[in-house]
Amino acid sequence: MCSPTHAPKIASDVDARAALTEEAERRGFLTAWASVSLPEQVKTQYQNWLADGKNASMNYLLGETRLEPTLRFPWARSVLVLAAPHAYPDPGVPVGGTRLGKVAKYAWVRDYHRLMGPHLESLEALAAQLGVQAKGYVDTGPLSERSYGVLGRLGWIGKNAMLMRMGEGTYLTLAAVLTSLAPAEGEGLYPNRCGKCTRCIRGCPTNALLGDGSLDARACISYWTIEHRGLIPAHLWPSIGDWLFGCDICQAVCPWNRKAQDFWQGFQPQPELAHPNLEDFFTLSSHAFARRYAGTVFLRPGRTHMARNALIVLSNRKEHLPLVRQAAQDPNPVVRATAVRALAKFADWEAVAALKGDPDAVVAQEAQEVLALGV
Ligand code: B12
Ligand code: SF4
Ligand code: SF4
Numbered sequence: 343m344c345s346p347t348h349a350p351k352i353a354s355d356v357d358a359r360a361a362l363t364e365e366a367e368r369r370g371f372l373t374a375w376a377s378v379s380l381p382e383q384v385k386t387q388y389q390n391w392l393a394d395g396k397n398a399s400m401n402y403l404l405g406e407t408r409l410e411p412t413l414r415f416p417w418a419r420s421v422l423v424l425a426a427p428h429a430y431p432d433p434g435v436p437v438g439g440t441r442l443g444k445v446a447k448y449a450w451v452r453d454y455h456r457l458m459g460p461h462l463e464s465l466e467a468l469a470a471q472l473g474v475q476a477k478g479y480v481d482t483g484p485l486s487e488r489s490y491g492v493l494g495r496l497g498w499i500g501k502n503a504m505l506m507r508m509g510e511g512t513y514l515t516l517a518a519v520l521t522s523l524a525p526a527e528g529e530g531l532y533p534n535r536c537g538k539c540t541r542c543i544r545g546c547p548t549n550a551l552l553g554d555g556s557l558d559a560r561a562c563i564s565y566w567t568i569e570h571r572g573l574i575p576a577h578l579w580p581s582i583g584d585w586l587f588g589c590d591i592c593q594a595v596c597p598w599n600r601k602a603q604d605f606w607q608g609f610q611p612q613p614e615l616a617h618p619n620l621e622d623f624f625t626l627s628s629h630a631f632a633r634r635y636a637g638t639v640f641l642r643p644g645r646t647h648m649a650r651n652a653l654i655v656l657s658n659r660k661e662h663l664p665l666v667r668q669a670a671q672d673p674n675p676v677v678r679a680t681a682v683r684a685l686a687k688f689a690d691w692e693a694v695a696a697l698k699g700d701p702d703a704v705v706a707q708e709a710q711e712v713l714a715l716g717v
Pocket of ligand 1: 389447482531562
């Protein structure tokens with residue numbers, strides 16, 4: 343929802359910023375204001391990152407408006423950054439089902455886009471009352487949210503590429519409201535407190551972190567398990583270990599997260615999301631899965647890719663062979679092709695051989711390759 347373009351200016355910029363800040367903080371968010379113009383250095387770094395292909399298949403990151411929001415919103419002058427801490431405790435493992443593997447902490451609650459969205463709409467409405475133009479995003483639009491967080495002095499970018507601050511650590515979910523208000527005077531940046539520490543770089547199982555506060559998505563488990571569509575290359579399977587959805591290793595090892603336990607009032611961790619029943623991914627139809635996990639971020643990879651991820655976890659642990667065998671009969675070829683390699687890890691060559699004649703060429707080829715070369 344966007345406020346009217348020609349609303350009369352009611353409050354001064356200083357008063358309007360104060361009113362929006364107060365309302366956002368009343369709703370439980372940490373806040374910061376930044377100018378909408380990104381420094382040239384940030385733009386160059388971002389463009390080089392893309393030019394090197396470090397965005398993997400995420401082509402939605404290519405658009406120019408991410409670096410120049412004023413191309414789309416010419417009225418935008420400043421950004422109100424909102425941060426919702428999510429360092430909640432583990433809600434516990436539900437009884438029953440097959441509950442193995444790890445889910446990234448941010449996904450233990452219902453979809454943050456939906457939880458934070460209504461608050462952004464309320465802030466847009468308040469802005470309209472103040473005669474200010476505003477447009478809110480929870481990473482649903484082309485904005486470099488972490489850059490605005492740094493520029494607003496909300497925190498620093500750690501070597502794990504995360505926006506972080508003392509107290510909350512890295513466990514922050516970000517949102518941003520573009521506004522037509524003049525940016526506040528700059529106060530310098532939040533001090534970078536990584537020092538000589540390199541725990542995250544050493545802890546990353548795939549060497550995805552590049553040391554300069556950025557990463558190569560082509561190596562990141564979070565990318566492969568959430569964003570990538572299709573098969574996950576076999577050489578990455580051992581590093582994926584137990585990660586079913588996302589990856590928190592470079593945050594879990596960070597000393598600034600040791601004492602972090604704040605979380606936003608709108609987040610309620612759910613046992614069924616922190617420890618989902620893997621059987622759901624193999625037994626539910628895609629429609630039934632969409633119903634069961636409605637309003638959660640599991641819908642992004644969807645049933646097929648959650649089943650793919652679960653097969654990798656099960657084969658890494660060498661547990662629950664009957665589920666893997668069931669996946670060999672799955673209606674989706676991505677699941678069957680992943681099951682081929684998973685079955686091979688259990689040395690169930692008979693089941694692999696049965697897939698040699700699969701009607702899908704990719705599944706049949708995987709089976710032939712695995713039988714010829716092993717895993
Ligand atoms: C694409 C994306 C991914 C990709 C690529 C991540 C990456 N590091 O680039 C993948 C799928 C791998 C991913 C993974 C994760 N993501 Co993500 N992701 C995004 C998304 C949609 C865009 C990020 C982007 O533009 N990347 C391109 C790189 C080049 O830009 P950048 O990472 O934003 O970095 C900029 C700043 O760091 C800035 N910068 C660096 N140093 C300095 C210094 C100064 C002084 C300044 C001014 C700027 C600056 O320069 C960079 C731009 O050039 C954002 C939401 C958004 N709209 O911004 C969420 C977002 C970054 N992700 C988020 C999260 C939570 C995650 C995961 C933790 C999820 C998980 N547990 O699995 C992991 C963490 C991986 C990691 N260590 O970064 C949060 C991060 C919150 C935070 N505290 O930082 C965001 C902001 C979503 C949100 N709304 O909360 N993600
Ligand atoms: S999210 Fe996992 S794979 Fe990605 S950079 Fe961090 S530790 Fe490495
Ligand atoms: S683990 Fe160490 S280097 Fe990495 S982000 Fe945390 S403090 Fe910085």
